[in-house]
Amino acid sequence: MSEGIKIATIGGGSSYTPELVDGFIKRYDKLPVRELWLVDIEEGKHKLEIVGNLARRMVEKAGLPMKIYTTLDRREALKGADFVTTQLRVGLLDARIKDERIPLSHGMLGQETNGAGGLFKGLRTIPVILDICKDMDELCKDAWLVNFTNPVGMIMEAVNRYSGRKKAIGLCNVPIDMQKAIARMLNRPLEEVYITFGGLNHMVFVTGVYVDGRDVMEEVIDLWGNQSVKNIKGIEWNKGFLKQLGVIPCSYHRYYFMGKEYLEEAIEHYKENGTRAEKVKKIEEELFELYKDVNLKEKPKQLEQRGGAYYSDAACNLICSIYNDTRDIQVVNTVNRGVLDELEYDEVAEMNCIITKNGPVPVSVGKLPKAVNGLLQQIKSFEIAGAKAAVTGDYDKALLAMMINPLVFSQSHAITVLDELLEAHKEYLPQFYRKQ
């Protein structure tokens, strides 16, 4: 990493990229990125150029010697990279629309990470990520893979099980959003609040909050009430329930503990306005209109309103800490290594880690309550089953993943939805069609 850092960003044409560029610019002092390679596929070429040009204008305005490359040649981008970030979307937003529409049409929450929709996003994405890992072994063996493509949990479990790559980290913005919300509630700057997180991606819990060396968890549980991330409808948690639980669930837990409420709302909303994916598609189009403006030379404010804000900034922050061996605490997805007793030694967890030059090292976050262990195990086994289905292309293994997902709850619907999604995504699931 001596002569400045080379970053390769797969899915570089994403609307999130300006945040990533902004993050590198802000940190240039500590993290001297000399080359940023934005990689995309043929279908994304147009967007890639728009984003690439905006990035170039941003760098120019900042007056930094950072070079922006745009390319469709992934292998060239990977060659000699120090860090590889993945923010790709196989099948683009149209695929996500199907992930949501088809389950909903059978009265089932698709849920783009830990539901039927998330399973299919995983089935489409995992083979591509494993391919990237293979290329990295060849072209940039010592580089870190920083993945923030969903479903992060399933993808990281697949990388962990089916690639030899140890240098891989999964990232999500849910923990940082919760941290900010808790600090706000306590009227404290973020760095004065010590918060422990444990669980899985989109299934993470706050297990402890400390201020001035005092455990303030009970107080925070009382305050928690109304918090939610932007892209999930806010429904208040019952305080008595939270007190009994003793930990703070994340927004995505509402899909399980308030499943009926969400389902009703989703069905109604779907009838009137289409799926969340369709809304996102519209927002994206608007963003790209903005990006085209040659006078725009910085990350536009509107990007923050898109769900998933801070993802890219979290990625920059993580990369910066690895590069500088800062040993600060961040919440990432990595191999548990015995720290969360509820999971096996080698399973991927989302938890507090210190970030060292040798990567994230998990830190004790206490025990999860027995009352949430069942759900945690269900999702972990869903991730494993999904990863296995993705690499084998075996129908029955995909059915197993569907059946054990708590949002499915029906054998007949599991089969119907599985069949329809397999058909709808045929193009992106060659592994399931190899023998036919």
Added chain:
Amino acid sequence: MSEGIKIATIGGGSSYTPELVDGFIKRYDKLPVRELWLVDIEEGKHKLEIVGNLARRMVEKAGLPMKIYTTLDRREALKGADFVTTQLRVGLLDARIKDERIPLSHGMLGQETNGAGGLFKGLRTIPVILDICKDMDELCKDAWLVNFTNPVGMIMEAVNRYSGRKKAIGLCNVPIDMQKAIARMLNRPLEEVYITFGGLNHMVFVTGVYVDGRDVMEEVIDLWGNQSVKNIKGIEWNKGFLKQLGVIPCSYHRYYFMGKEYLEEAIEHYKENGTRAEKVKKIEEELFELYKDVNLKEKPKQLEQRGGAYYSDAACNLICSIYNDTRDIQVVNTVNRGVLDELEYDEVAEMNCIITKNGPVPVSVGKLPKAVNGLLQQIKSFEIAGAKAAVTGDYDKALLAMMINPLVFSQSHAITVLDELLEAHKEYLPQFYRKQ
């Protein structure tokens, strides 16, 4: 146990009692029961007398010196007993009707063991069972408690946690029904088939089947298809799913893996015919009409058509094996003692045990697949939360039990159903109304 055995049966006025009496008569050679005390409460006095008289006629016909006592004085019955069986129903069938009707009216499966209905059956029953344990400590310290009152899992977990009684066993007829079904499929007598069971009550899995020293599990999974116990609508399991699972689920698993199917069917059925509980009530009335007949001197055939057949026979069998130290294998609910790795050392499991004079000793049944572990943990934590709510009478703890039950899936409905059931069963839940 020298001068012949004394048995006390709490809930002796139950329609199941003739099977129990029949079981003792059949085994008299090996299990010389001299006194059978049938105990009931004031409201059950009439039925108790009908059943008591039938029992006396049965014994007389068999020509055995077994004395049948009927009494409302539980303590007298317990005094010096060798075995105490519990088959009581707090609030009678009318309570069960509410357990089913109220959840269903909000689109939720009540499920009389591992659902909202089961929770309330537990809340009503656990204090009574713990009271019996206290009396036993005083009046028949060395006696065994054999419980086949549902929810068996939650009740045994409560006995295990909140009474000092080690000599307590929970019984269910699901495993013996599955054993018979598998033996039938394989065209073999029961004793030639070695079957391993592991899990929780009404959440038990067949983990292995052996014939002639050969593992025939795959064959049995192929054959399994259509089996069901009588009181659960038969829906076929998908073979591909079962193969991936690698174990055979019990009938009650359908409530989770085919939840929507069951719910639709239950709602429809409920509209037309009322709940299962109402049907059972009618069957019971017919049985008691039969029992009154002074010419009836044996267990009537009709009893076998009632769900729950073989429960009582299983109890006799268990008692006989303890008494004779036979060390044969039976499937019962007892403390796991490290054998099922998925559960803690001190948690109650349903599994193969050898039955010794010192009670059941768990036998290795292999590992459960990861894919079912989440559900298992959910139900175990539900049992624990329910038991804790039952002994404390704490509203929030009852809400926790509701919220983590996989059949509930809605915070708002959890609260509504909880409130309505608490109100409906007010009379039988004094622990929740103490302070008000």
Added chain:
Amino acid sequence: MSEGIKIATIGGGSSYTPELVDGFIKRYDKLPVRELWLVDIEEGKHKLEIVGNLARRMVEKAGLPMKIYTTLDRREALKGADFVTTQLRVGLLDARIKDERIPLSHGMLGQETNGAGGLFKGLRTIPVILDICKDMDELCKDAWLVNFTNPVGMIMEAVNRYSGRKKAIGLCNVPIDMQKAIARMLNRPLEEVYITFGGLNHMVFVTGVYVDGRDVMEEVIDLWGNQSVKNIKGIEWNKGFLKQLGVIPCSYHRYYFMGKEYLEEAIEHYKENGTRAEKVKKIEEELFELYKDVNLKEKPKQLEQRGGAYYSDAACNLICSIYNDTRDIQVVNTVNRGVLDELEYDEVAEMNCIITKNGPVPVSVGKLPKAVNGLLQQIKSFEIAGAKAAVTGDYDKALLAMMINPLVFSQSHAITVLDELLEAHKEYLPQFYRKQ
């Protein structure tokens, strides 16, 4: 197993064989052995013939149609066998003499199972046993391997890890001797006392004793005092220590808890009379003199005085239970399968099992006390390290096994003794000399 049973006994020329033959004769009704193949190697041919002829006279006297074969062709003996027993001694008693003499000459207990001597017996024997397993896969795939060659623990761990053979059981007479001793103390017939054993071979503990459904462990601990198996000098256990321990150690535990006493005695004895092995050699010679007598037509009484009595009878008993699917309880060495929490799921343990047609199934024996866990882990890791050294022939791995053995306690002596034993047994350890 249709046309009567074929048994192959590797090391058939052993002085123990008459007990084995006697065991088969006694059980002929239930266990119709038609062919018993005694196999040995060239060096053992003379003894093999003596033993074979005695066996033939025994069978003839019993009037049974059991054929005795003696052969040096192991593969012919294995062909189509139903059970294979192994009681071989690579390097004969002369090797054992070295196993004891060399460590003692450096002030170290050799100990023929869990000490430096046992390590070398394992290094010599494991490759042979693994070879037998390979032959069995080819020639008698469904046969059971019943091993009572020491070190049983290390050998079974090797079979478990380095052969694919699941049908393999290790046997020892220590548990049956302890059972008999305890029953005698309690003045009860063996079958009325229920005893639980848990641990490793020659490192097994009695964890519970029950009579008439009562836990009499405390009473037995009080009585235990003076018991020992014949070939270990009796030294009384301190009662206060045993009470604190809460379990009953076996005789071999004295090597660790009374190591200095044993060592002094062994060194003194060694100066005066040579090693235990040398004494055994003399006894063996006397036995073979007896065996030659053509008038001897039964197992001679003198054999019982040889340490290791009942080993062969235990083997017959085990074989008989497998054949008849009796599901009775025996204490054997098999894969733990989660029952002993102190060991991993896949590690070999010595414990209560029910013996079925599909082999032994471990039964819960409770928890071992924390105070003995360290020693247990040391020996288990010694077994694993020894097995690994045996299959790889790696010097450092053998050194690791030496260093972690609690009887060694010295790096410099570990190296010296290792080097001298490697040299002394050169002929039988080709795996360590391959590259030189």
Added chain:
Amino acid sequence: MSEGIKIATIGGGSSYTPELVDGFIKRYDKLPVRELWLVDIEEGKHKLEIVGNLARRMVEKAGLPMKIYTTLDRREALKGADFVTTQLRVGLLDARIKDERIPLSHGMLGQETNGAGGLFKGLRTIPVILDICKDMDELCKDAWLVNFTNPVGMIMEAVNRYSGRKKAIGLCNVPIDMQKAIARMLNRPLEEVYITFGGLNHMVFVTGVYVDGRDVMEEVIDLWGNQSVKNIKGIEWNKGFLKQLGVIPCSYHRYYFMGKEYLEEAIEHYKENGTRAEKVKKIEEELFELYKDVNLKEKPKQLEQRGGAYYSDAACNLICSIYNDTRDIQVVNTVNRGVLDELEYDEVAEMNCIITKNGPVPVSVGKLPKAVNGLLQQIKSFEIAGAKAAVTGDYDKALLAMMINPLVFSQSHAITVLDELLEAHKEYLPQFYRKQ
């Protein structure tokens, strides 16, 4: 902690105190200690005054407003303290001389932490430390206890089990010495080397070493060879053994893996020069001669030659990090909280922790190899047994601790040495003489 920090140091008359004072002086900027209370008992009054005066001269020379108090009134010192450090020695060095002499006279290594000597140091010290905890609960509830009195492992296990105090940390200089040695070997400044430690006090292993994000463990194992802390005779580890082990043992491991070597050397040395304790006593006397010199106004160089250097500096460092919430990594003794899989959740371990305002939080250090697990378990169970004996004064429990200690290895010697040490330390072990 607003108005400057108050520290209470129990055993303040120790020869180590000047290092502690020096540590506070050096860190005054970040750690403004306003009051340092040195507490001792009547017998230590003379030394306390000498040390107190030196401390005052040191502070004066530094020109800092830190007040030094010397007192025999522990409760006054504890009142309102922010941190309490314990470096006491019940029975002074004379007791340690007996701890070493008596075992050695029976051919046994006394070992002042994890041997018979350490057991007795624990038996004498634990009641005093638990008393301090009780006083702290009353007088300075929120203060941290920082203990560097040996045996640190047994004492912290006792605090953990028998006091309610969560705010307690045990410290040792072994890890920091190893860190320095490794950094030296690698020619790197300490902060560029990332080293993971896991195990128990004086039984800790280096489990990983990283430089520039690379795992250099193999290289370090190769280099390790000759390292030792000052007060243990250097004997070289065999490289082949270390490679097989895969972790780096600490100096104290030599007592187990090179026990005979140590024993011989100790016996010889003892004959010529007396015990290590006697040598330490002489060094101490020389140090106090130095301390008396009114011209001495700083920590004398000679102190560094005393074994145990950096202990006090490590304590200052730890206190400074807690006070400032620095979240840097230090190796301390604290409750494992699931991070070391080999130990239970609630057991005390020595391992990497991040130091926060809420105390140390364990960090993943990987798995310990199976080959050392037995020894680890032995020492952990020894610590637990010793702690239990200390609080109960039960002879049999003390015998259990002796018997399971791997340095004892003899029942008869265990009893003799136990009896002689109980007699020798009678004055300091009232709990064992209560009933007599």
